[in-house]
Amino acid sequence: MRRAIGENPPVAPPSSFLDLTAAQLLDELAGPVPPGGGSALAFTVAMAAAVVRMAARASSDSWEAAGGIAAQADALRARVAPLAQHDAEVYDQALAVRDGAAALPPEKRDWEIGKAFAAAAEPPLEIARAAADVAELAAEVAVSGDPRVRADAVAAGTLAAAAARAAVTLVEVNLTALDGDARVAEAQQLARIAEDALRRATLPT
Numbered sequence: 194m195r196r197a198i199g200e201n202p203p204v205a206p207p208s209s210f211l212d213l214t215a216a217q218l219l220d221e222l223a224g225p226v227p228p229g230g231g232s233a234l235a236f237t238v239a240m241a242a243a244v245v246r247m248a249a250r251a252s253s254d255s256w257e258a259a260g261g262i263a264a265q266a267d268a269l270r271a272r273v274a275p276l277a278q279h280d281a282e283v284y285d286q287a288l289a290v291r292d293g294a295a296a297l298p299p300e301k302r303d304w305e306i307g308k309a310f311a312a313a314a315e316p317p318l319e320i321a322r323a324a325a326d327v328a329e330l331a332a333e334v335a336v337s338g339d340p341r342v343r344a345d346a347v348a349a350g351t352l353a354a355a356a357a358r359a360a361v362t363l364v365e366v367n368l369t370a371l372d373g374d375a376r377v378a379e380a381q382q383l384a385r386i387a388e389d390a391l392r393r394a395t396l397p398t
């Protein structure tokens with residue numbers, strides 16, 4: 194479980210978000226303390242990947258590439274789902290560093306806090322990478338898959354594109370101490386890739 198800012202870390206390790214029921218997960222995300230956004234985005238992308246897999250498998254009778262697309266979507270789901278837990282843990286560690294750095298000299302304090310939050314930018318960046326890939330797969334299914342599941346593919350692409358764009362904000366906010374960090378530009382580019390894929394998915398057929 195997450196802890197409030199300033200609290201001591203729990204003695205027992207947190208339960209994995211992947212072990213929670215849907216209701217428990219929503220309760221966890223609705224809790225009064227951060228994090229939340231990155232974990233929610235990871236699950237959003239994982240669900241989008243699952244929908245892409247479903248839509249591709251439903252297209253297997255009429256689309257030769259369906260099996261490969263389904264396998265890629267499954268791999269992306271497996272890659273991004275654990276990031277929900279990882280994002281929460283890394284951000285919690287950054288908060289702990291910030292709370293424990295008050296007694297340090299200013300330069301040392303700023304360096305330690307900046308390093309911790311720079312590490313916290315990595316999970317949302319990885320989420321953005323996965324989101325762009327899922328959006329690309331969703332576009333392929335929407336264009337070439339069975340028309341009966343085109344709307345599902347577009348829905349998956351919409352979720353992935355929104356998650357990629359939201360991840361930009363999380364990357365940016367964790368890198369405010371580092372001007373011109375290339376990871377911000379990468380996140381922005383990934384969001385544009387996902388949005389371009391969504392536009393392709395929604396073009397009239």
